[in-house]
Structure formats: C-alpha cells, structure tokens
Amino acid sequence: MDSVPEDTNKPFQEYPSKRSTTYDATGEDRISNLPDSVICHILRFLPTKNAVATAILSKSWETLFASIHDSVLHFDDSVLLHPEQASDSNMLDRKTSFTSFVCRVLNVILRDAMHIDAFFLSCEQEYDDDHINAWISEALSRNVESLHLNMTMKNADLLLRSYPVKNLNTVRLAHIEISLNEEQLIVELEENGLNFYKTVAELVVACSNVDHLWLSKETITGFYDEEGSYECFKEWIHGKEPVCSSLHLKKIELWEFSGEEDEVKLVEYFLTNAKVLEQIEICSSLSLEKVVKISNRLMSFKSFKGYSKTCQIQFHPS
DSSP: OOOOOSOTTSOGGGSOOOGGGGBOTTSOBTTTTSOHHHHHHHHHTSOHHHHHHGGGTOHHHHHHHHTOTTOEEEEEHHHHHOGGGOOHHHHHHHHHHHHHHHHHIIIIITTTOOOOSEEEEEOSSOOOHHHHHHHHHHHHHTTOSEEEEEEEESOTHHHHHHSOOTTOOEEEEEEEOOOOOHHHHHSTTOTTOOOHHHHHHHHHHHOTTOOEEEEOGGGGHHHHHSTTHHHHHHHHHTTSOOHIIIIIOOEEEEEEEOOOHHHHHHHHHHHHHOTTOOEEEEEEOOOHHHHHHHHHHHHHHHHHTOSOTTOEEEEEEO
C-alpha cells in the first residue's frame, strides 16, 4: 500500500484518488478483499490520521474505522501540523485544518460510536477553548475509559462538572492550567471560582473509577505555589465521597514535585484515603538530602496512619 501523503492538513477531498494503489500487479484488490475483521484489526493499530486517511482508498474503510470496538484516538497537532516546517503566515490555516480534522473524526466519522477506549489530545499550538471543550466533551460522552490531555488549557475543571465520568479508569493531565486572579483567591470557596485545590478535588470526586492518576505541576499550579492550599482542598472535599481514591485508585504519578508542605500533605491524604493504592511515583529535581527526608516522612506516615501500608513510594529524578 502506498504511504499516505505527507501533508495531511489538506481537506481530504483535495487528495487525488488512490484507489488504484490497492491493486497488485495482477489487477486484484487484495487489501479490500480482506475480511472486515482483519481490516479493522489493521486500522486499530494505525495512527488516527493514517487510519482516517484510508477512506481515500475506499469509502467502505471509513465505515470500518467507525465500527472498530475499543477505538484509540490520538490527536497530536505536532504530527499533523509539522510546525517546524510552517511559517507564521500559514500556521493559522494549518490550525484551522487540524480543528476541522478532529471535528470531522468525532462528529462525522464517529457520530454513531458509543464507546472510545482511549482519547489522547496533545496540542502544542493554542486553540479556542470552545473547541477543546467540545472535543473532550465528545470523548467523555462516548464513555471513554482513558483520558490523556497535554495542552495549555483553562477552566478544565468545568468539564468534570458537565459529564458523569464514571467509566474513566486512567486520567493523565499535563500543562493544563487553572488561571487565578486576586478576587478568586480571596473568594476561595465560591462555587463558581476556578481554584487549584478544587481541580484536584473535582478529579478525586468526579472520576469515581479512576485507578491511575497522573498530574504535572502545571495542572495544579496554585496547589504547589500557594500556602494553605491543602487546607482549602480538605475543606472543599469534606463531606463528599471520594469513591475513586477510596476504592479504585491504585497508582498516582506526580511530576515536578518541589517538596512544598502542601504537596507532601496531598500525598499523605492519598495514603490515608486510598485503600487500594499500590504505587506512588514522584518525579522531582530535589537534592538527595531532601528526597531522603521527605521519603522517610512519608514512609513513617504510611506505617502509622495510612490505609495503604503496602503502597510503594518511589522517587525519580525529573
């Protein structure tokens, strides 16, 4: 099979027909003659942009892609846009094309899909929050089980209030920022306030089946930087039932850990409440002396107060 054209940002209708490329020297279309189950198996392991591009070969392949069970969608604008090759003048067109591509896959090709196994969204460029929200909402509405987000985004916690995300078992967030102004910092417990501690609390409460939680410093920036964040977190979550942490959460990864008191208390919170927690991985650039000090504190806490007494705590250099 010929490779897909490099510039995948052009509208699909602009590509010349490649139907002839599925024929061998004898004129037999061996690929399209494969059983549907085999074609679906092949499509499942292709990158999303390549799997969707197979519709160029045959319209029936688009239907097959939409019918794949446990589909994994991976949208990465660094792959589709090739920003290193683009000038400022045409980057806007490329971003528009990426937006159209994601919308077409979610709203047209997969319009009847009821389930998405995993949804990866990685954006180096900035996009309208309405588009980002719509894409993530589409994934959540399709009962996605694994959600991976890597982008600059604000108001991410609003999504968790909009959809019941009980099917999620893996959440990975990176570089998603919650912006705070002075007024919001003063009115910390206001229901509509966008607060760093609420972002973590929303995850713990809303994602009831999550067993793997991955957080980077940008995701909960204020939690790391503002003194007293942990007390606000405890106050907000008090009285709510964190089913996720108590019954399902098995692994937590914390990146860019800086050793602040509120960070350590957050780890202690999970050690206290996550009854089935098996592993905590902490990536940090702290000195060996500080790592040993924090590690000893957490191990002592786990032994005397934690439910997860068998939980392994590992530090890695970042």
